[in-house]
Amino acid sequence: MTDLLTPTFITAFIIACLSGAVPLMLASIGETVGEQSGVLNLGIEGVMLMGAYFGYVVALGTHSTWLGMLGGLVAGAATSLVLLVLNVWLGLNQIVLGIAITAAGGGITTVLYDQIYAKTSPRIPTDNWKIPGLSDIPVVGGSVFSQPAMFWVSLLITVIVAWFLVKTNWGLSIRAAGQKPSSLDAAGGSVMRTRSQAVLLGGILSGLGGAYLSVLATSSFTPFMTNGLGYIAIVVTMLSRGKILRVVIVSLLYGLTIAVGTVLQLTSLDVPTDLITMLPYIVVMIVLLIFGRDVNNSPVLGAPYTRGAR
Amino acid sequence: MSASPTLAPAAGVISLTGITKAFPGVIANDDISLDIVNGQVHCLLGENGAGKSTLISILAGMQFPDSGSISIDGVPVTIGSPKAAMRFGIGVVHQHSTLVPSLTVLENLMLGEGGLTLKEKRAASRLEELSGLLGASIDPNILASDLALGQQQQVEIAKAMWTGSRLLILDEPTSMLTPSAIESLAESMSRLKAEGLGIVFITHKLREAYAMGDCVTVLRGGRKVGELSPERMSSLTEDQAQAEILRAMFGEDLAAAGGLESAAELAGATEAAPETSRVDVTSRPVRLELAGVSSVGKSMDVSVTDISFAIHEGEIFGIAGIDGHGQAGLAEVLSGQRAIASGTVSLQGIDITRLGVRSRQEKGVRYVTDDRLHEGTVGNLSVAINLLLKRIGTAPFWRFGQINKPAVNDEAKRLIAQYTIHTPSPNTRVGTLSGGNIQKVLLARELGRGARVVVVNKPTYGLDLKSVRLVHDLLREFVADGGCVVLISTELDELIELSDRIGVISRGRIVGTVENDGGADVAERVGHYMIGGSAHDID
Numbered sequence: 001m002t003d004l005l006t007p008t009f010i011t012a013f014i015i016a017c018l019s020g021a022v023p024l025m026l027a028s029i030g031e032t033v034g035e036q037s038g039v040l041n042l043g044i045e046g047v048m049l050m051g052a053y054f055g056y057v058v059a060l061g062t063h064s065t066w067l068g069m070l071g072g073l074v075a076g077a078a079t080s081l082v083l084l085v086l087n088v089w090l091g092l093n094q095i096v097l098g099i100a101i102t103a104a105g106g107g108i109t110t111v112l113y114d115q116i117y118a119k120t121s122p123r124i125p126t127d128n129w130k131i132p133g134l135s136d137i138p139v140v141g142g143s144v145f146s147q148p149a150m151f152w153v154s155l156l157i158t159v160i161v162a163w164f165l166v167k168t169n170w171g172l173s174i175r176a177a178g179q180k181p182s183s184l185d186a187a188g189g190s191v192m193r194t195r196s197q198a199v200l201l202g203g204i205l206s207g208l209g210g211a212y213l214s215v216l217a218t219s220s221f222t223p224f225m226t227n228g229l230g231y232i233a234i235v236v237t238m239l240s241r242g243k244i245l246r247v248v249i250v251s252l253l254y255g256l257t258i259a260v261g262t263v264l265q266l267t268s269l270d271v272p273t274d275l276i277t278m279l280p281y282i283v284v285m286i287v288l289l290i291f292g293r294d295v296n297n298s299p300v301l302g303a304p305y306t307r308g309a310r
Numbered sequence: 311m312s313a314s315p316t317l318a319p320a321a322g323v324i325s326l327t328g329i330t331k332a333f334p335g336v337i338a339n340d341d342i343s344l345d346i347v348n349g350q351v352h353c354l355l356g357e358n359g360a361g362k363s364t365l366i367s368i369l370a371g372m373q374f375p376d377s378g379s380i381s382i383d384g385v386p387v388t389i390g391s392p393k394a395a396m397r398f399g400i401g402v403v404h405q406h407s408t409l410v411p412s413l414t415v416l417e418n419l420m421l422g423e424g425g426l427t428l429k430e431k432r433a434a435s436r437l438e439e440l441s442g443l444l445g446a447s448i449d450p451n452i453l454a455s456d457l458a459l460g461q462q463q464q465v466e467i468a469k470a471m472w473t474g475s476r477l478l479i480l481d482e483p484t485s486m487l488t489p490s491a492i493e494s495l496a497e498s499m500s501r502l503k504a505e506g507l508g509i510v511f512i513t514h515k516l517r518e519a520y521a522m523g524d525c526v527t528v529l530r531g532g533r534k535v536g537e538l539s540p541e542r543m544s545s546l547t548e549d550q551a552q553a554e555i556l557r558a559m560f561g562e563d564l565a566a567a568g569g570l571e572s573a574a575e576l577a578g579a580t581e582a583a584p585e586t587s588r589v590d591v592t593s594r595p596v597r598l599e600l601a602g603v604s605s606v607g608k609s610m611d612v613s614v615t616d617i618s619f620a621i622h623e624g625e626i627f628g629i630a631g632i633d634g635h636g637q638a639g640l641a642e643v644l645s646g647q648r649a650i651a652s653g654t655v656s657l658q659g660i661d662i663t664r665l666g667v668r669s670r671q672e673k674g675v676r677y678v679t680d681d682r683l684h685e686g687t688v689g690n691l692s693v694a695i696n697l698l699l700k701r702i703g704t705a706p707f708w709r710f711g712q713i714n715k716p717a718v719n720d721e722a723k724r725l726i727a728q729y730t731i732h733t734p735s736p737n738t739r740v741g742t743l744s745g746g747n748i749q750k751v752l753l754a755r756e757l758g759r760g761a762r763v764v765v766v767n768k769p770t771y772g773l774d775l776k777s778v779r780l781v782h783d784l785l786r787e788f789v790a791d792g793g794c795v796v797l798i799s800t801e802l803d804e805l806i807e808l809s810d811r812i813g814v815i816s817r818g819r820i821v822g823t824v825e826n827d828g829g830a831d832v833a834e835r836v837g838h839y840m841i842g843g844s845a846h847d848i849d
Contacts (some may be wrong), residue, residue: 164578167421176410186372187422187469188393207437 003183005137013259014143017123017218021255022154023048027233028240028247029161030076030205036165037198038178040302041083042098045230046105047215051076053109055211055223056124065127068215069150069208076207077200079105085284088192091304102230110223117221124219146215162244174198175242181305192306203231206230228270228281235284250287257283322348322383324369324400324477324508329378331364338364339375340532346477350540353498353523355513357774360829361532361713362512363405366479369510370402371395393422401470405481407462408469411455416456418687419469441466443505444498447808458841460491467498489802489837493624496522514775516552526551528558535559560775573606590731591625591810595658597646597794598675598763603653605643612639612820614646619677621763621794626785626810628826629798630836636800636818637767638680644765645677646670657763670680671700674762680751680771682745682796686752689741693733694722695738697755746777757793762787765796770804782808802833814839 022100027048034041041047054075059068074227082101086092127148134145173194175182213229214221232254241245261276313354324346327386331339339361346352356362368371369380371389379386382398389395395402409418420433437450446464448457457465465482470478480499499509499522513519521527525543529535536558543551561825599620607613611634611824621627631637642648646667653661657673665673669828679685698707698718706717722736733743740751749769755834766785770778783809785795799805804810806826813823822839826832 065311070320103354168427169425171421172421172428179412180408180410183410183418186402186404186420188371188391188407189394191424209561 007142009137011142013263014140016262017252018144018147018151019255020152020258021251023213023217024233024236024254025248025251027206027207027230028213028236028251029158029244030202030209031166031237031242032240032247033174033198033205034202034239035116035301036178036304037174037195038181038300039083039199039202040234041080041096041101041199041202041206042234043079043083043101043105043230044098044202044206044233045082045226045228046263047076047079047206048101048213048226048230048233049105049109049224050079050224051207051210051216053113053221055207056214059124059211059215060122063125064151065124065148065215068124069107069211072165072207072215073204074207074210075244076203076205076210078203080196080199081208083203085165086198088195088199089115091306094302094304097180098119099190101292113221113223116274121222124215125275126219127216150212150288151296154208154212157208157303158244158248159204161201165242165244168172170197171265177305178300181300185305195305206233209233232280234283235288239288240298245281250284253283253287254280313359322500322506322508325381325384325564326365326369327379327381329365329368329375331368331373331375331378337532337681339368341378341598342529342534343378344534344537346510348476349506350524351503351509351511352513352527353513353519354529355516355519355526355559356529357514357559358630359774361528362529363481363561364501364532365529365633366402366481366510366512369395369400369477369479371400391669394558395473396473396625399474399476400469401472401477403463403470403481403483404481406450409454409457409465412453413452414451415448415451415457415465418465419450421600432619435515436472436697437468443471444468444777445494447711458486458840459786462493463491463495464498471502471507471518475507477510478502479510479512481510481512482514484515485595489833492518499668500731516555517556520548520551521800526555528555529636529654530559542796548709560571562741591622594624595808596623597622597623597625597658599656599659600644601654601656603643603655606649607639608649608786611636612642613638614815616653617820618653619644619813619820619823621796623794625811626628626789626795626797626809628805629796630802630812630840631800631807631813631815632840633800639818640815641677641679641767641796641798642674643815644763646675647677674760676761678749678756678764678766678769680767680769682752683741686732687748690739693726693731693740693751694718694736696751697722697725697736700755725754725758730780740762743772746773746780749773749777749781752806753781757784757788761788761793763796765798768800769797770801772800778804787807802836805836806832812836816840 027044031041031044055068055072058071059065062068079101080212083094083097087094087097128146129149131145137142137145153268165174172188173184176189177194177198178188184191184194209225213225218225236247236250236254239250257280261279263270264276265273327343329339329342330337342361342365354362354365363627364373368375369389371394373393374390380389381387387398388398388846389398405676410421410566413421416430416433416437416701419437420428423429428628436451437448441447443468444464449459454462454465467478483495486497495789499511503509511519511522523543526538527534527542530650536555538546538554539552601618603614603617605612614636617640621625628760629637629640639648643650646665654661656662657675662675663668683689688699698721707714707721719736726733729750731754732749733747740748743751766814768779769785773781786795789795795804797809809826811823812826812832813820815821818838822831824835824839
């Protein structure tokens, strides 16, 4: 066992941890923005798959991971337009829409992938940014400071979204739209516009999360590769109650369990694989049981807003 | 009572001309014209459903009139959205709080501002400025949910005036306030008036209209039925003004309402006093007793702690308190809908703590909820079924699992006649009835069949005055026949009129009990407990 703790091993462990955490973190932040405004996007799994697939396609075609991320972003935004128009504008049921988006996202990407790429399953060349100087440090240099540049952009996005939610008028409007939309309306704000923006931003971030998963974390696409990550994002969001720092911490915890799972598979310990793949979900459920008991999320979550209706 | 608008609209006047607004099946505003002058308090009086709220919604940009026009300082304007109303300097304090409970006072005030970042410093100094104007002191950084009701209202007023307003609309601002909070509201209003603001003050209480208003407009059934100009107001004595307003308010219904005097009392013209001469009920046997009852519950509204009281036969025990301080919890603990963590409830000496809803009902403990439309009735089912909702499956209305329609209808018809429920037929869906009639359906269901203790929660909330009177009469008849009532209400006047004793609930505890001995200071003593005083301070 001790021979496992070589620098090479720890480097690999940290990389596994981070690439597991970032897609979840981006998606959870997107979901947080949406839920804070009172829109529950249950279709996040589908949005992530769309982002993952189209990010993969664009990255393959253009040989640029950056354009691949952009492709994921656009796909995420476009998919969330369905929720925006049908739910926020027309008031259709969010749960039904969410399930529909998840089903459609999985179906569309699987069909396209099977038709075009299944035979060759091309991989995307890795594109890591070795930070000069810092990347020479043992262990962390090869892991933390040799991440794709998008890793650092994701952290920047996280900080910016956190700042927007707390410190700007726009963030205040979003929180009010989720807590008491009629108050925002009476204060001269527009619930419709605020929620539309939140849903769109949520779609963009979830799409980015999906693209990160395919383009950067795994360098490939496989059908249903999110494997429930979208649902975990919903749970993380519920647990974090609008606090972005908590989103980051829970996401890292999730990444850690993914990495631990990989380690357990490598060791000579006889742990069943089923148990290892269950690990992230078990951890999330335990966290939920401990901290999720007094969740204080948007009381109007999932309810479309109509002016004057009581 | 001239209804003609001023000929030459002067500066400082907002004129409404011929405002008409119809909703499906009802004309909420029918050709209403009035002038609101800066530096005056304009009272808008009328019963529930008279069209006050619609008129305000139109001024606030929440509704758009079907016809008619609004002009400000003689210039015709269109108020198309709440934002437009704000631009014209029209600020509204709605009847229901528009503060977001999970945001701080400052955040609530900044909500809806333009620009990218929150200007907290500027907002704090603006709040200070407005606090000075209102004569209030409010901590800008506490959560709105932690504010006392009076403070909450001051914040609402500050919010309405946030971007500088020329007209402040207060929609029934006194309905939930303690007497001392009403006084400080009146003070704030006169300060603002002196600053040259126009104020529209909506109320259904005559006493307040006379005390605080410069002029009065009376609405009934969507029409303007009377007005008192400032000159006329000052030339009349209080009694004369009230008589005139009452005649306008009730019109030909005045006789039905029981003459001028009872109408005056209904409309809150006089200080409330116990209706009947007091009977000493304490010598009678105890009907219901609570000893150290605490409930299971998370939010403040549903949790009660260490409640003890005893109610005697033929007694009405009032529960006063600011809305949401455990009233729902107390009611549910009594009805058996909420689990009791500790303590005992006993009915005529028999412990019923562990009994469920159905067994308590069989023993005569009944509950009339304040949530008439959801908890109390099933809107899509008929009046008849709703009347028998708690007897589903029992003979003779159900036989071998099958409904016995004739028996159900006969029983329903009997109750409809007994409680004078106005419904086209027993088969009408209950949701289509008026609030007053739905309440009668509930009372008919709960008061009969050997009821011994009835818990009523806000029984007259949102009802028109005639229904209020009817509900009060039903409760009085019930106790006259030896029943006993736990009357939970936020209307202090109602409590004083009906109750023998009034317990004050605050943060889930009974903090004091006041004998309703007809003294003039009962309201004051209750109010004192409501805002957190102790028994010591009174003596």
